[in-house]
Amino acid sequence: MHTVRAYGAFGAGHPLRARGGRVVLALLVLAAALLTAAPAARADEPASQAAYLAARLRADPVYVTDQLPREIPHSTAPDFARLARRTGVPTYVLVLAGTAGSGKGLLGAVHDRLGRDGLYVLVDASGVTAATAYGARAPADDAWTVASYELPYDAGPLRSFGRFVDVVAQGGAEAARRAASARERYGDHDPADLYIGPSDRDNQSFLTGVLLTAVPLSILLLVPYVRRWRGRRPGATEPTKPRPRSRHPWLVPAAALTAAAAIAVTASLVFDQTRSSAAPPPTAADLTARVDRVTEGLKAEGLRHDTVYVDPESPRVLSTGRLSELHDRIRAFARSNGGGPVYVLLVPQISEDESAGRQDVFTAAVHKRLGRDGLYVVADPLGGFIDVYDYGLRLDADSLSFDLPESISFGDRKAEQADDHALGDRLDALMTYLDKVPRTDEPATADAYAPAPEPVANHALPPLFSGDFGPGLFVGAVTALLALALTAGGLAVVGAVLRRRHPVQQPTSGLPFTAPTDPSPQYLRRTARTELGALADEFTDATRNAAQGDEPTDAPTDTPDAPRPGIPSQARAWDCFDAAMLLVDGDLETLGAPGPGDAALVAVVVLSRAGRAALRGEVGDLCCGVNPLHGPAVGRHHVRVSAEGTRRRRLPVCEMCRNTAVADPAAVHSLLMTLPPPAGDGGRVPYLDADGPLAAVPRGIPRLIDKVRETAGVQ
CATH class of the missing domain: 3.10.310 (Diaminopimelate Epimerase; Chain A, domain 1)
Known part of the structure; x- marks a missing residue:
């Protein structure tokens, strides 16, 4: 059997067959070289x-x-x-x-x-x-x-x-x-920051100032005030006895000074931060190193008209082919009418650089260091932005500053999605746009693009006792005064409560008597019987003494038809006794058991005390309108009779109520006497609202007597 090998049109030994094989082999080797060389070059460029x-x-x-x-x-x-x-x-x-x-x-x-x-x-x-x-x-x-x-x-x-x-x-x-x-x-949170900012230091200074004045001033103001209040509070022992002077008057100022020193030292230890950032201060060489590198790189290119500086630290965004095309476009622009040198700087612009990310500051520094006029183009390989600055060329400034298309300056959607920001295509579009920019008669001046560089932030924090420390001192003083006002108001409320628990004792005709603000029915019956009985006894004694002196008088009887005495003081005493007896229906024994109402019992006490005072020559027409049990009034004053609203009434007041109305007007209503409601249910009511003649008390004792007689139908 023979095996047939097909070699095409020529036999196996034909000379063309061998030559053709060598040619084919050479073509295959060349194709393989081309296919492998291109990817190798592309792989080498980004590296x-x-x-x-x-x-x-x-x-x-x-x-x-x-x-x-x-x-x-x-x-x-x-x-x-x-x-x-x-x-x-x-x-x-x-x-x-x-x-x-x-x-x-x-x-x-x-x-x-x-x-x-x-x-x-x-x-x-x-x-x-x-x-x-x-x-x-x-x-x-x-x-x-x-x-x-x-x-x-x-x-x-x-x-x-x-x-x-x-x-x-x-x-x-x-x-x-x-x-x-x-x-x-x-895993779920970050550690606390190590540094604070200037605003945080302002807050610390403000707080330190507030505490440094509020605490010492509060000590100086509140301690003496509270000590004086304790000596004058209701229920205090021997309130009329002067308190001895402190044997150590320096204690309060010393405490205030100690508090101020402690606050200052503690604030200095707690707020001990001195820097706002971990960044060390740069040297002068640090701030010029990048500009020096860029200018040296441009000079290394021989300062040709097509100089392009590519930052070697950044990823490559232009291939070799793109760079070659850009060089060709730059040389063509330099030869055009009104054109000139173009320097393309593919250098990142970030906030941490020497120019704080400002392209105009960077190009101004490069232009000054390079000393060559031309068109400077900054293309950021990281951010993808493109900016153009004209130094000495005859190009329309508005076209470069305001009319430059955004597709060139910022890029379109395609550029946003591309790793290289499509800078090659956009720089090519920029050169096309520059060819169409109108020319001017005057070249651009360098001063138009020479802004001052951003200062390097000083990360040293200001001292603690500076900045908002002064305003804090003022606010602290205001805070201390506010604390004093609040303390005074609070102690006034406490004093009102204590006055209710410790009723005022006030002498009448040399005899002390109690004057509760909210008397109970038992207290009123007991007191009315005692006071009225005492008035009867004293009136009998006064009548007896007058009879021994051959003065015409009649002793009081248990009937309202008894004749009046002839002496004025005795006449007032008789009127008071007569009115009080009308309220108890002429029977003192009825005061020992439930009988007259609470308002009538108060009127009996008031009339009895007024009668006893008259027998001693103290004939007064007015008693305290805030609490009739307080005794004689020393004048009239506008006072608040309710905790709700601001309504005031002009009432006769005793000395204590007048002092309270002047010093703490809002607390006077707590001194107003109240009575249980007639039906026995609900809260207590002011005596001024009670039924009967008691409401006539503010108009004086004579009016109260007349009101009692009018109510009883006696003229």
């Missing part, structure tokens, strides 16, 4: 960031970017290096802007480029963000967990890296235990 960082780590295992001087100055590199040596394994540290690194992916790419095993750590402004160990025994994940959970957000990157290093140095077992403990303890 240029990793290559640059690997080269930096090859020179020094700790690399600190120059793009974060306000948060992590480049001068802190020795501090990171000192901490890195404590891990016990080769450690490579990258301190970059937050969005410049892609976590473990970037660390892996840098490790592949560097070719050295060890612990690789990525740090940004918030702290340690990623860590991976390659060929080294280091608990990177557990250490990152501990640093992330145990420290608050404002701890700062240096402190975060220090905590990370400490956990790595403890070994795998202890690191795993601390990581589990940190998750359990801080």
